[in-house]
Amino acid sequence: MAVLRRDSLGTGQLLRLVLLHMAWEVGSGQVRYSLPEESKHGTFVGRLAQDLGLEVSELVPRMFRMVSKGRGDYFEVNLQSGVLFVNSRIDREEVCGQSPLCAIDLEVIVDKPLRIFHVEVEIQDINDNAPVFSVNEKYLSIAESRLPDSRFPLEGAFDADIGTNSLLTYKLSPNEYFTLDLQKNDEHSDGLVLVLKKPLDREETHVHYLLLISTDGGKPELTGTVQLVITVLDVNDNAPVFNQSVYKIRLFENAANGTLVIKLNATDLDEGINKDISYSFSSFVPLSGRDVFTIEPNTGEIRIKGQLDFEKNKVYDLQIQADDKGNLPLSGHCKVLIDVLDVNDNTPELAVTSLFLPVPEDAPPGTVVALISVSDRDSGDNGKVTCSIPPDLPFQLVSTFKNYHSLVLAEAVDRERVSEYKILVTARDEGAPSLSASSSILVPIADVNDNAPAFPQPVYTVFVKENNRPGAHLLSVSASDPDVRENAFVSYSVVERSVGEQQPVSSYISVHSESGHIYGLQPFDYEELQVLQFQVSARDAGFPSLCGNVTVQLFVLDENDNAPAVSPPGSGRGSPGPELVPLSAGAGHVVGKVRAVDADSGYNAWLRYEVQEAGAAGPFRVGVYSGEISTTRALEEADGPSQRLVILVKDHGEPALSATATVSLSLVESPQAVKWDSRQRVGSEEPLVDMNVSLTIAICSLSGLFVLVIVVYVGLRCHPGPEVMCGPGKATVVCSSEVGSWSYSQRQSRNLCVGEGTAKNDLMVFSPSVPHSAENRDEKLLVMASNVCGTVSERLLHFQNICIICVTEHSFSKYASSVWMWILKFYMIFLILNDLYFPHEYGV
Template sequence: MALLRRDSLGTGQLLRLVLLHTAWEVGSGQVRYSLPEESKHGTFVGRLAQDLGLEVSELVSRMFRMVSKGRGDYFEVNLQSGVLFVKSPVDREEVCGQSPLCAIDLEVIVDKPLRIFHVEVEIQDINDNAPVFPVSKENLFILESRFSDSRFPLEGASDADIGTNSLLTYTLSPSEHFTVDMRTNDEKSKSLVLVLSKPLDREETPEHNLLLTATDRGKPELTGTVQLVITVLDVNDNAPVFNQSLYKVQLLENAPNGSLVIKLNATDLDEGINKDIIYSVRSVTPLSESSMFSIDSNSGELSVNGKLDFEDTSLHDIQIEATDKNPHPLAGHCNVLVEVLDVNDNAPELAVTSLSLPVPEDAPPGTVVALISVSDRDSGDNGKVTCSIPPDLPFQLVSTFKNYHSLVLAEAVDRERVSEYKILVTARDEGAPSLSASSSILVPIADVNDNAPAFPQPVYTVFVKENNRPGAHLLSVSASDPDVWENAFVSYSVVERSVGEQQPVSSYISVHSESGHIYGLQPFDYEELQALQFQVSARDAGFPSLCGNVTVQLFVLDENDNAPAVSPPGSGRGSPGPELVPLSAGAGHVVGKVRAVDADSGYNAWLRYEVQEAGTAGPFRVGVYSGEISTTRALEETDGPSQILVILVKDHGEPALSATATVSLSLVESPHAVKWDSRQRVGSERPLVDMNVSLTIAICSLSGLFVLVIVVYVGLSCHPGPEVMCGPGKATVVCSSEVGSWSYSQRQSRNLCVWEGTAKNDLMVFSPNFPPSPKIEGNWKQEQLICDGQSL
């Protein structure tokens, strides 16, 4: 710490300043400088950065700044050298008035990390004000009969400086009759008196002109003068006398105008007009308060003539004069010392500085948000101030230095929960009644990227018909992020993986990065790919970025784009040739089977067999769904040696696709042929039946599964909640006469029943692959259907 002084300061004064400086550092722990008032611009005050322990090279990067508290902008810091210097001259009398200690408080603030230093610059008084008398000329009237050593009060001079610079000594121009003397009434009141050292003789000298000089003790000394005109009066030998020379009175500063201070009484031993007394206020100290009091000239009642203010002046010294009514009056004098008592008439004052806003939501507890200074012009308990903020806020006030508080973060904050806080800071003094002041601080919370994008559902399911148009829109996904700005800007992408034979997912679908629209890049072929499961990632633009994933299940729906394919004739026996039918075959005898398959699925692969021209079938019929050729009656010789049947095979698609098969039947009488045909029924017929049975059951089973998936999906979409547990379902009966279009199924057969004789219908029983939900189990009860006019 640096200590400045003028060369004119004495050794004793310098020692006192050093001792004062040492006591201050021990008591406050802050940096303190001393500076004479009226120092010119650029005057060196101290090496502030060095004294605060800061690196000069870091002042700019750490945002070094200095704030002056309510005293004006008198100082500045050179950021290149860290030196504190005078920006504008300081007039101590203007800043602090008559206060014995004058100091300017400075706040030094640096960031990274945030630190606050309190610097105090004491302004030393210099002798820049000369003593001043209230008047330039004073008239005195003194009876020639007054004895030696008589004393006459004079109005002294005042000096705006303090300390030794305001200590005055008085000298009188040479005179054999008069001298001046400073009379001390007590520790607070001093009176300047003119002393008669030698009796006067009016006939010899009726008037004396003297020059009274007031000199202060500053360096250099300054002086002020007043001319004393003393008129010598003829004998009125008794002056009024007060019962005491000093009166002490206490008044509250809120005493109303006109309040009685004291009733004075003076007596005069003379008679007549020499005994009648007139009272007047001769002077009031300080001079600026000379009109604050008035006295009734006849009664001697001293009253308040204005508004007292303890904060401006706490002590008034009033000199009262009592004169008789003689043409050449005599006067008596006394002093009234009025002590003004403080009342709590000043509310605290709040000042909020150095706001560090906005506050990041990841700021740690203890982060300083704002600096708050409080003050109260009252004294004692009336000037003691406490600060508070409302409870249930993630902030607290921490007292730092004198009347300074820091608003700090007490706990973690979350912008998504509360985006800003309005904090009401209340300062309340300890007066009775107490007074308060408040200031509102709006603290916004800055967003950080602490929330990953989230999808509203864990899985998206979409059904797409095969042979879709390349680039067609399939579905859209959307994720939300509770953050703001770039932390909430979401972009979408596909999580790459291989499908099938090392084909990447991105070769099948693409996702628009901004909208989340999913497009198919190529036509899907149900016969190659029935289902595709992939993940879509949603990533925000924060730093570091966060992401969330969702699963998309894409099911390819079959379309009727494959016609039935008929197996080559004779493939069931292993050798080509016509089917041999014994003439002895009765009605319902199976003579052969047409084999056909369809690469499609569901209804599109469910085949129906019929004779293309029913009139040419003769005694034969073909099973509608089995493709078995059987007799409708016993064969006769009139039926001819051979028959040719054209069998039409078509699926149930929309539109239906078909194929034809020509079957040649030869009627023979050989028992061997009949025996061979029997073997065909045992050995060859069963695989043929099993094949169509498996296909038919698969169609029914997977069609039921599709219906179940649709019902469950609609149920979950309409009633979101806990995962639905599925239970076992019942089989559903589907008749051969039932007409409909199945959009999706899997090839999984359950059972096939073929009745001997004149089979009226083909019956299939199947159950879904997935058990139904308990909530919708009632929808899956076995239904009674009427097939070919009969109840099943």
């Protein structure tokens, strides 16, 4: 049974144990076991998990595995107990040959976290091979004339074991003529010589049969035998003799065929035919030597005829025999020892033993990607190998154990930047010239969900006319995700929020989850909703999922879908009936006003007043934009007691919508009635002079107030404060027309109250399409100022909003220098005071 080498007998073994312990400490995670060869299957080797510091319960969850390079599956680990045992028979001579140290290197790998342990199992030799001779019978011919102490070399036995198991001793069966002599000829082999003790007598015994026995040093001892058949020859009593018994030659393994190794020379003291010598390899020369070398029989030249290979055979031991040509030929013997010198003729070998692919792109630096083993069959510097990879890769090679290297991640990788790496591993030896070998490793990078969907723009803007068809496609949004597979599958949804009176956004629009198409679920009404701002979310299908949002601004464009609404002329003062017009009224006397409002905005809400039948207007006319009815000349009795005017109110939409209002005018002669009515409406009986004084005071007060407003505004411009907004901000809608563009201010939008308390949020800032000029702005402001409802509240609000437009949309200093603006301001003040003190019917 194999045991962990912990027994120590003797000083030598104690020292070996200490050195083994030091190697254990230096080699991180290295364990060494000893095991006799020929151990049976299931033989206990060691408690591997315990010796490596691993818990047995961790072996399966941590994917415990063992790798053995080029040695077969000799060992196995029981994952239930952590015991290393023999899996198949191990023949030390088959695994390591004659190497004095035989060890099988194992590599143990566990995951979570990844660790690599190196285990070395030394295979101990047992005496399982008996000495073996190359032949069963050896025939020798010895002349009877040979003198005592003549020596005849013999081929020794071969024992495949090592150490003491291969130490051979020889003995010869008892006889009176021969003895054995074992000599140390050199550092390569021993010389076994048969020595003649006394002269032979052919007439007495012509053949001698001897048994040569070889015994090894193992316990128990094993033996091998060969039968020596010695024939005694007569006459030719001088054998050829070489000038030295051993020749030593050194050759490089790249020596070419036909190269002369050595020329041997043997001499024979005989004369004539007995002196002629023929050279040959003795029967002791193995086939490996005969395949590589050849000897010329007549000259004794030894030449190369095959390929020398240092990695196959480092030393050749050639036994040379010189035979004379006598009737009874005699032989002389010598030994040629050829040392083969290594040259760098073998390229390094690369082998990838384990791959851990693909590599997640969020793998931390230090993650092991592959295990690589390198080897070189050459020796010395020719067999020293270094490994390298290109420097511009996020990987590095780390030497782990002997000729093993780990390819580890050196820095973070990004699959969206590089999806896979082709790593060229180069192994180069230190020979001169050096040789190299390369192997490519394809390392794919696995995707993780590290990129959120992204839209190409932060805001989408879409313009939709009101009264759109339900279910109509409004626009499409698209987000991209550089990840792959489910991590890049994007679905869209609307981010829910409330709009207006707690109406959810999803009641207005819907988003197709796959295509990103946005559809309107209901018709939009500009009069209710001008701007709908919402967010669309794009979410991928990764785990955990990531999302990105984009803002969509949907601007509802007004259409002319509301006709003007006309209120009765007398409704402004609360008493319906015909308008009373004094016959004494002169040209330009205002007798009444038509009030109308349009729910639309911009040009669609810009109203125009005209008499439907111009020929039936008589001495009256209507203001095109104000709706005021005034006289065109002095009234006459011929004009009749009453007039009936049909006023047509049209907006500027395309197509234009209109409404009509019928105004009845009664001509009266008594100015007292009008004066009485005027006093009743104003609620004052003061003389007209007092009214004029009051009018003057009011004008001065308003002028001073106006100057104060300017000063306060300049101060606020120097110290800006928070803006007060009546509606949602940051909205822009542009509708082009032939005279300019009506647009919402990008800074703020305000509510404008028109008529008798009717609120409208369609106050527009007029921005002409042509370059801005003071004349164009003033002209448009005058047009807007003229479109008033006729009451004090209306004109106050119009004047207030016109001032706000001038302050917020344009530089106030530009308008302050405009004469038209000053005329507009005082004209508005005049209109306001006129409404306060005088009825429209009687003028000023």
